[in-house]
Amino acid sequence: MVKDLEIMGEFTEEEGLTLVSQTSLVTNSADMMKNWRRVSLASDFLAKYYSYYFPYKEKAKGKISRETAENNISFIMNELIENTAKYSDARDKTVTIKLLLLEHEIVFQVTNYVTPGMAESFRSLAQEILESNPEELYIKRLERNTESESSDSGLGYLTLINDYGVTMGFKFEKKDKEQYQITVQARMKSREE
Ligand SMILES: Nc1ncnc2c1ncn2[C@@H]1O[C@H](COP(=O)(O)OP(=O)(O)OP(=O)(O)O)[C@@H](O)[C@H]1O
Ligand SMILES: [Mg+2]
Numbered sequence: 222m223v224k225d226l227e228i229m230g231e232f233t234e235e236e237g238l239t240l241v242s243q244t245s246l247v248t249n250s251a252d253m254m255k256n257w258r259r260v261s262l263a264s265d266f267l268a269k270y271y272s273y274y275f276p277y278k279e280k281a282k283g284k285i286s287r288e289t290a291e292n293n294i295s296f297i298m299n300e301l302i303e304n305t306a307k308y309s310d311a312r313d314k315t316v317t318i319k320l321l322l323l324e325h326e327i328v329f330q331v332t333n334y335v336t337p338g339m340a341e342s343f344r345s346l347a348q349e350i351l352e353s354n355p356e357e358l359y360i361k362r363l364e365r366n367t368e369s370e371s372s373d374s375g376l377g378y379l380t381l382i383n384d385y386g387v388t389m390g391f392k393f394e395k396k397d398k399e400q401y402q403i404t405v406q407a408r409m410k411s412r413e414e
Contacts, residue, residue: 223340225395230351232390232406233328235321242322244270250309250316250333253302260302267320268295274322275411285411294320297329297385297407300377304405305333308343311400329407340393340401346375347391355382381407
């Protein structure tokens with residue numbers, strides 16, 4: 222059972238973050254479902270917008286380059302936004318997208334609303350992702366997907382963790398009998414280690 226308030230993984234409330242900059246976009250999943258292009262448009266906009274914080278390749282000492290920043294932000298944002306469009310099954314279709322820039326980190330955050338049933342299955346998936354070895358789970362899912370026809374491949378967050386070194390956090394908050402507010406947070410270092 223999902224509790225009325227549950228936080229899993231690495232999740233920091235916005236008030237606890239020291240921001241260099243932030244941008245948010247409030248929209249709704251119905252619009253994105255009507256025209257899927259809106260998912261990549263929103264991701265690409267935020268990626269381009271923030272890429273100017275990052276230096277050209279030749280000047281990018283220790284920091285990720287402008288080109289890498291743009292590609293990474295676009296990919297990560299796209300995965301998170303796509304999920305809000307696909308899984309928002311509650312009455313409230315509002316989706317809030319945030320990109321928070323910290324000194325050495327980028328925080329991606331999306332909020333959407335789901336029914337208690339969806340919240341429950343998401344909670345167990347989140348738990349599985351957080352408790353597993355992400356590389357092994359990725360392979361396991363790949364094998365499962367070749368055997369079944371399901372369109373939800375379950376590879377999105379695992380790809381972010383494995384290929385983009387992202388840490389994930391999830392917050393579930395009961396709003397009323399029929400709705401949970403879900404917040405997904407992904408954090409990525411903007412400096413090369
Ligand atoms: N924002 C969200 N709201 C509700 N449920 C979500 C949300 N994001 C993810 N989920 C649940 O978590 C599961 C895992 O998400 P993930 O993005 O890793 O894979 P996927 O969307 O199933 O497949 P893929 O991203 O590979 O197309 C989803 O199948 C869905 O059940
Ligand atoms: Mg996905």
